[in-house]
Structures are given as C-alpha cells and as structure tokens.
Amino acid sequence: MLKLHGTSKSRSARSLWALEELGVKYEHNPLEVPKAKSPENLKLNPNGHIPVLEDDGHVLWESMAINLYLAEKYGKAPFWPATVAGHSDCIRWSFWGMTEIEPRLMTILINRLFLPPDQRDEKAVQKATDELKAPLKVLDDQLKGHDYILGKDFTIADLNVAAILSFALLVKLDMSATPTAHAWLQKCLGREANQRVRKLA
Ligand SMILES: N[C@@H](CCC(=O)N[C@@H](CS)C(=O)NCC(=O)O)C(=O)O
Structure with a gap:
C-alpha cells in the first residue's frame, strides 16, 4: 500500500x-x-x-x-515517456527545477513571507529575482511552439517543474517577460489532479 x-x-x-x-x-x-x-x-x-x-x-x-x-x-507513456532518452529529459528538467529555480524562489519566499518584517533582506530578494530571469527565459524558449516541456503531452517533467514554480505565484513573481512559461504554468496548475490536492489537509 x-x-x-x-x-x-x-x-x-x-x-x-x-x-x-x-x-x-x-x-x-x-x-x-x-x-x-x-x-x-x-x-x-x-x-x-x-x-x-x-x-x-x-x-x-x-x-x-x-x-x-x-x-x-x-x-505510462506519455506521462512517463517510453524511451530512456525521454526519461533523461524528465530527470534533466526535474534537476533543473531543483537547482536553477527552487533555491532562488525559496530566498524570495523566506524574505517576503516567512521571516518577521524586521529580518527580511530586500537585497537578497532583488538578487534572486534577477538570477531567475535567465532560467525562466530558458523555460519560455523551450515552451515556444510546444504545449508542454517535452512536446505535445503533459509529463512528469511538467509536473515537477510546475510544482516548483508554483512558489512564483505565491510570491507574485513578475513573469511578464516570459509569457509562454507563465501561461504554461497556469495551465499545469489548473489541472484537475492538482486542484484536488489543494483541497487536501
Ligand atoms: N529537498 C526536500 C525538501 C523537503 C523540505 O524541506 N520540506 C519542508 C516542508 S516544505 C520540511 O519538511 N520542513 C520541516 C523542517 O525542516 O523541520 C524535498 O524536496 O523533499
């Protein structure tokens, strides 16, 4: 079980x-x-x-x-692709989310929401926000002409990256420079399975 x-x-x-x-x-x-x-x-x-x-x-x-x-x-495929190359794409994008995106979003989250106001570091927020621009552009470019990260289907790569990027909505990160990534994020987070999770304890 x-x-x-x-x-x-x-x-x-x-x-x-x-x-x-x-x-x-x-x-x-x-x-x-x-x-x-x-x-x-x-x-x-x-x-x-x-x-x-x-x-x-x-x-x-x-x-x-x-x-x-x-x-x-x-x-099953396409959620978990059928080929080893497809698996490596899912692993690649998951590692990318963990290393390029998550630490910066955590810095913003901690300094915007978690720490008491007198301990917040606005310079760290600005630095992390600037550092996110390049990886977000990489994602935006990847999604141009594709519905999802690996192509036409939603896969575990989308789920993992969108789950990490959901923090961006929490801190109201301005994603207007990467509109394709922003639209993709809304589409992924709007999926029924994710909506069900929002209702869980
Ligand atoms: N890299 C870990 C991070 C896990 C993590 O830090 N979880 C937080 C909740 S979001 C936690 O358990 N915090 C409790 C603590 O640190 O005492 C993962 O992705 O699973």
Whole structure:
C-alpha cells in the first residue's frame, strides 16, 4: 500500500499531485511541517523533512525522487515517456527545477513571507529575482511552439517543474517577460489532479 506523509501545505503537494495524476490508491498522512522532526518521522527520514513515501516497505524521501519513482513505477507513456532518452529529459528538467529555480524562489519566499518584517533582506530578494530571469527565459524558449516541456503531452517533467514554480505565484513573481512559461504554468496548475490536492489537509 502506498502512503504519503506530509500536508498539502508543503512540498508534499508535489508528490500528492503525482499520485493524483497517476490515479493510484494511496493513504495520506497530512503530517504538518512543525511535526516533520517528530521521532516517528525521523525514523522514516533522518533529515526530518516531508514528504516521505512508503511503498510496500520501500521508504523514499526527496520530493523529486519520489515523483520520478512514482512516474516510473505506476506511470505510462506519455506521462512517463517510453524511451530512456525521454526519461533523461524528465530527470534533466526535474534537476533543473531543483537547482536553477527552487533555491532562488525559496530566498524570495523566506524574505517576503516567512521571516518577521524586521529580518527580511530586500537585497537578497532583488538578487534572486534577477538570477531567475535567465532560467525562466530558458523555460519560455523551450515552451515556444510546444504545449508542454517535452512536446505535445503533459509529463512528469511538467509536473515537477510546475510544482516548483508554483512558489512564483505565491510570491507574485513578475513573469511578464516570459509569457509562454507563465501561461504554461497556469495551465499545469489548473489541472484537475492538482486542484484536488489543494483541497487536501
Ligand atoms: N529537498 C526536500 C525538501 C523537503 C523540505 O524541506 N520540506 C519542508 C516542508 S516544505 C520540511 O519538511 N520542513 C520541516 C523542517 O525542516 O523541520 C524535498 O524536496 O523533499
């Protein structure tokens, strides 16, 4: 039995979205962020983070690893492409999201929403915003003439990158210079499977 630990109000939303897209049966433990370092969760993930997936005794953490695992084990083409080259494209774009996009968006998120106002660093926000321009243009160019990142179909690459980029909407990042990427992001986040996740604890 599949079990996903982590509230939808966290990065666990990414893996819940993957589970919903795949249409598999799973149990959801909506563990809240402050409880991620509980003794029970530390036994599953020594980092004390969510999400954590359990699949018949296999315990997996790191949201992107969970999603690629779920796509490979339970997905079919085109969501999980049929070829090794297609798999490498999904891995490539997922790593790209994690390294080029997520740290910068986290800097903005922390300094715009999480820290108390007197501890916020506006210079760090500006630097991260500037640094996002080049990778967002890469995504925008990739999507020109394509419905989705790998072509005409929605894949785990779209899900992973859109899930990371959903933070951009939270911090109201100006994406007007990359309108194709912005429209694609809205389209991906508007999918029914993701809307169902928004209603979960
Ligand atoms: N790189 C990890 C990050 C996981 C992570 O930091 N999760 C946060 C919630 S969004 C967490 O568990 N925070 C609790 C803590 O650090 O105590 C992933 O993508 O799964």
